[in-house]
Amino acid sequence: MNFEFSADQIQLKDIARKFLEKEDSVKRARAVLEGKDSYDEELWKLIGEMGFTATSIPEEYDGLGLGYLELCVIAEELGRSLAPTPFSSSVYLATEFLLKLGSNEVKQNYLPKLASGSSIGTFAHTEKNTAPTELNIICEVKDGSISGTKIAVPDGDIADFAVVSAKEGSVVGLFLVDLNSDGVERVNQPTLDPSRSHASLTFNNATAITLGSAKEGWENLQYILDRAAVLFSFEQLGGAEASMNMAKEYAMGRFAFGRSIASFQAIKHKLADMYIAVELARSNCYYGAWALSTDAPELATAAATSRVSASQAFNECSKENIQTHGGMGFTWEFDCHLYYRRCRQLAANIGSQSIWKDKLISSLERANQL
Amino acid sequence: MDFNDTSEEAKFRKEAYEWLKANASLKKGPKDGWRAASEEEGLEQVKIWQNKLYESGWACMHWPKEYGGRESTPIERVIWGQEISKFKVPGGFLEIGQGMAGPVMMMYATDDQKARHLPPMAKGEEIWCQLFSEPGAGSDLAGLKTKSVLEGDTWTINGQKIWTSGAHFSDWGILVTRSDPTAHKHKGLTYFFLDMKSPGVEVRPIKQISGGANFNEVYFTDVKIPDSQRLGAVGDGWKVSLTTLMNERLAVGDASGPDFEEAFNLARGQDLNGSLAIENGAVREKLADWYCQKSGLKFAKYRNLSALSRGETPGPQSSITKIVSGNKLQEIANFGMDLMDSAGILRMDEAEADQSMYQYGFYGAAGIRIAGGTDEILKNIISEQVLGMPQDMRADKGIPFNEIPSGNK
Numbered sequence: 001m002n003f004e005f006s007a008d009q010i011q012l013k014d015i016a017r018k019f020l021e022k023e024d025s026v027k028r029a030r031a032v033l034e035g036k037d038s039y040d041e042e043l044w045k046l047i048g049e050m051g052f053t054a055t056s057i058p059e060e061y062d063g064l065g066l067g068y069l070e071l072c073v074i075a076e077e078l079g080r081s082l083a084p085t086p087f088s089s090s091v092y093l094a095t096e097f098l099l100k101l102g103s104n105e106v107k108q109n110y111l112p113k114l115a116s117g118s119s120i121g122t123f124a125h126t127e128k129n130t131a132p133t134e135l136n137i138i139c140e141v142k143d144g145s146i147s148g149t150k151i152a153v154p155d156g157d158i159a160d161f162a163v164v165s166a167k168e169g170s171v172v173g174l175f176l177v178d179l180n181s182d183g184v185e186r187v188n189q190p191t192l193d194p195s196r197s198h199a200s201l202t203f204n205n206a207t208a209i210t211l212g213s214a215k216e217g218w219e220n221l222q223y224i225l226d227r228a229a230v231l232f233s234f235e236q237l238g239g240a241e242a243s244m245n246m247a248k249e250y251a252m253g254r255f256a257f258g259r260s261i262a263s264f265q266a267i268k269h270k271l272a273d274m275y276i277a278v279e280l281a282r283s284n285c286y287y288g289a290w291a292l293s294t295d296a297p298e299l300a301t302a303a304a305t306s307r308v309s310a311s312q313a314f315n316e317c318s319k320e321n322i323q324t325h326g327g328m329g330f331t332w333e334f335d336c337h338l339y340y341r342r343c344r345q346l347a348a349n350i351g352s353q354s355i356w357k358d359k360l361i362s363s364l365e366r367a368n369q370l
Numbered sequence: 371m372d373f374n375d376t377s378e379e380a381k382f383r384k385e386a387y388e389w390l391k392a393n394a395s396l397k398k399g400p401k402d403g404w405r406a407a408s409e410e411e412g413l414e415q416v417k418i419w420q421n422k423l424y425e426s427g428w429a430c431m432h433w434p435k436e437y438g439g440r441e442s443t444p445i446e447r448v449i450w451g452q453e454i455s456k457f458k459v460p461g462g463f464l465e466i467g468q469g470m471a472g473p474v475m476m477m478y479a480t481d482d483q484k485a486r487h488l489p490p491m492a493k494g495e496e497i498w499c500q501l502f503s504e505p506g507a508g509s510d511l512a513g514l515k516t517k518s519v520l521e522g523d524t525w526t527i528n529g530q531k532i533w534t535s536g537a538h539f540s541d542w543g544i545l546v547t548r549s550d551p552t553a554h555k556h557k558g559l560t561y562f563f564l565d566m567k568s569p570g571v572e573v574r575p576i577k578q579i580s581g582g583a584n585f586n587e588v589y590f591t592d593v594k595i596p597d598s599q600r601l602g603a604v605g606d607g608w609k610v611s612l613t614t615l616m617n618e619r620l621a622v623g624d625a626s627g628p629d630f631e632e633a634f635n636l637a638r639g640q641d642l643n644g645s646l647a648i649e650n651g652a653v654r655e656k657l658a659d660w661y662c663q664k665s666g667l668k669f670a671k672y673r674n675l676s677a678l679s680r681g682e683t684p685g686p687q688s689s690i691t692k693i694v695s696g697n698k699l700q701e702i703a704n705f706g707m708d709l710m711d712s713a714g715i716l717r718m719d720e721a722e723a724d725q726s727m728y729q730y731g732f733y734g735a736a737g738i739r740i741a742g743g744t745d746e747i748l749k750n751i752i753s754e755q756v757l758g759m760p761q762d763m764r765a766d767k768g769i770p771f772n773e774i775p776s777g778n779k
Contacts, residue, residue: 276693280670280690360661361661
């Protein structure tokens with residue numbers, strides 16, 4: 001049994017953690033939250049120089065050609081440190097779409113720039129206040145041109161290109177759209193987590209390149225979302241563990257009624273509940289990592305399991321971290337709200353908890369029919 | 371990252387499987403477990419099977435060879451457990467002896483006592499029980515009151531123990547008593563082993579909420595124990611108990627009863643308001659939660675095994691198992707009965723296993739959340755021993771035991 005990251009992967013994780021600590025990633029997240037910038041451009045450049053954006057891109061496209069286990073440990077540290085960068089949109093989503101569905105030409109044009117971080121990609125899917133389905137997507141592609149509007153697109157204001165879901169004929173396909181081209185209008189959308197910018201994208205006969213076969217568009221989309229879900233889960237896991245540790249540290253040092261509040265069972269049991277949620281999530285995330293890295297037939301199940309479990313853990317830890325801090329946790333000055341906000345952003349990003357729970361049960365129903 | 375054995379592990383697994391295949395029959399399915407018609411018959415079959423294990427060198431995997439063990443590594447012990455679970459073999463009765471009494475005897479008994487008691491324990495010839503909890507001392511075990519008084523070289527024991535599994539068929543017991551009520555709580559305890567047939571020992575079964583009786587109360591009236599059967603120094607009983615309890619914590623595992631698969635299959639066949647229950651959104655959400663919990667525990671176990679496989683000490687992940695599985699069982703039990711709507715209140719017997727297991731789970735979960743450390747005590751352990759948070763303030767610290775308030779429950 002070797003259900004653990006390797007010594008090299010653990011070392012990489014340690015390097016990522018120390019780098020993000022040294023660069024004050026959490027402080028940078030606060031600066032983006034409070035300032036006018038959409039992301040921390042300097043940190044993004046440094047992350048590119050560290051090679052994190054190149055992790056899973058093959059060497060032929062100037063990537064490092066490492067595996068997905070390496071990307072998982074990096075994701076956990078980015079989540080722990082709230083890195084205010086477009087990493088998730090560009091690496092877990094855009095890069096994956098192009099790697100799996102792009103033509104040789106697309107790969108050669110885009111992947112080297114994605115690997116260095118000099119180009120940012122994102123994924124535009126949502127159109128209204130409900131989960132996108134094969135039936136309710138309105139954006140449409142005709143003769144290579146896309147029209148329609150996407151909302152709540154993470155990093156939509158800064159990305160160079162987007163992978164966009166749209167109808168073509170009667171099916172939903174995936175399309176690559178250069179966001180600096182004619183016929184694209186982007187408008188910033190304020191969110192609950194301003195450390196991660198979002199925008200609406202309106203297409204008016206903008207040029208769209210087909211990714212993969214239109215017929216399998218929806219299936220391809222679900223597959224990439226499953227892969228991305230594992231990586232998002234690791235970010236959530238990192239955020240959950242950071243929130244738990246913050247709560248513990250604060251409780252240890254905070255005295256009331258003549259003693260540390262960490263000695264009260266009400267607080268200890270709260271922390272034990274956080275620990276249980278984090279351990280379940282971590283174990284499920286490892287399952288997801290294994291399935292992602294081996295492209296296992298269980299990927300859909302493993303991805304949904306890690307996604308649901310990690311969303312629950314981050315939710316539990318970020319809200320109870322505020323509770324443990326008492327009134328101080330409700331202030332702008334303390335960092336608790338940064339994690340509370342990021343928890344919500346990550347939970348919303350690739351679909352809600354209900355949707356992923358439903359996907360999990362559906363994948364088990366399918367597996368059971370075989 | 372993979373789920374594969376190392377070559378030594380694979381070799382050991384093969385050896386274990388082949389021996390089992392030659393000596394026992396494979397289960398035909400997950401529900402095809404060993405079951406005896408009565409307790410007496412079960413005990414007899416366990417003794418025969420254990421003797422076979424002993425003769426072939428498969429008894430007490432973790433024990434030293436000189437007492438009849440195999441001196442296996444922790445990972446080998448786990449592999450043996452995985453392989454034996456594929457076979458229909460007798461089980462139970464021996465865990466307290468081999469898992470708790472044995473290790474304590476090895477540490478504190480004389481050489482003669484070890485030679486006399488450990489091999490019969492390993493062979494399954496003698497059954498042991500643990501006499502720790504009392505009506506007034508459960509989670510706060512060190513608050514126990516059973517009195518021990520020394521005269522010459524004989525101790526006289528008076529008091530009552532409770533929750534003693536198997537006391538009625540045990541040959542020997544391990545016992546913690548209070549030898550000095552004027553000392554501080556943890557200082558005045560003394561630990562013994564005794565013959566359960568000693569005059570003055572009376573065993574009475576406890577009727578549980580399920581109607582069954584798996585445990586006993588044990589009354590001591592002027593029971594005599596020679597001082598030579600004391601384990602550890604007079605007043606050191608707490609320290610000796612901790613050795614036993616550490617071994618207990620390793621032994622407590624998953625709650626048994628309906629789990630995700632059963633609930634999933636039930637929902638796929640059961641009508642709910644005109645369509646299949648599985649099509650109901652609320653049902654799907656609950657099932658997803660249970661699947662995530664079950665999967666989380668499974669892979670936490672795999673992480674532990676990986677640490678063992680690397681020769682490392684496993685992390686504290688396993689401390690969450692009983693809390694999560696006990697509560698999950700209670701929820702699934704209620705879910706299963708709820709799906710039968712109003713008829714879920716009607717008691718079903720064992721023959722209707724697909725339905726009655728939820729009703730047994732309804733009772734069983736209430737017990738598993740208490741046995742071997744309540745949810746609350748386990749959360750204290752997690753927060754103190756894993757997260758490093760301070761102990762709660764104690765009202766009984768530094769006070770002689772006989773001056774500590776003891777309430778009326």
